[in-house]
Amino acid sequence: MTKSRGIMRPRWVWTQAQITLMTEKYPITSNTHLAVMIGCTVPQIIRKAKALGLQKSGISTLTGRSLSHEHRESIQQGLLRAHKEGRLKPPPQATIQAMREGARRPEVVAKRAQLASATMKGRPQRMETLSAAAEHNARAKIYTVLTPDRVTLTFKNLSHFIRQNTHLFADSDVVWHPPESHPWCRAQRGLYSLFKESNPASEWKGWRAVKKTVPSYRAV
Known part of the structure; x- marks a missing residue:
């Protein structure tokens, strides 16, 4: 049951033994290991430490000595070198950075655009990159x-089709209006009304939606 049904979820109740273990181990133990020892989650450890006023000691669990900023930086650089040489897995920071750089690769961007195109509806967009008013728009729909x-036509990206085929509409229906980020015209709104998920229009100035699949048509 959920809170919206009027029933509160059971809350985690700390025992005295868990609080004692928390007080002793928190300064010199990682939150992940401490959560396993106590049997709770890392966010619960963080909240309880804040409530108890606990802080990390900054002391190495291996040597028992306090680690200076220079020492921590030296350890970080050593881990990076070990990873480059294939001796260790990359530290979390390096893994995150590698994921960010990988997400910018053209093949990754194209794959994400293809997945988004299959599920998201076409809208007027900005005139650059994957948001361009073109067939490769990440949000474009067929x-x-x-x-x-x-005449039956199949196209991708409603706004792009209208811009490339203004001769199919009345001049007053292809006049684009602000806002600049999401411009619109009567033809765009009229055709889109045929494909609304709820209460779609049966027709717009003789144009009708076709449900069956037909060979693809590329607007020129």
């Missing part, structure tokens, strides 16, 4: 429509 001339 539409199939029946024109007033009874």
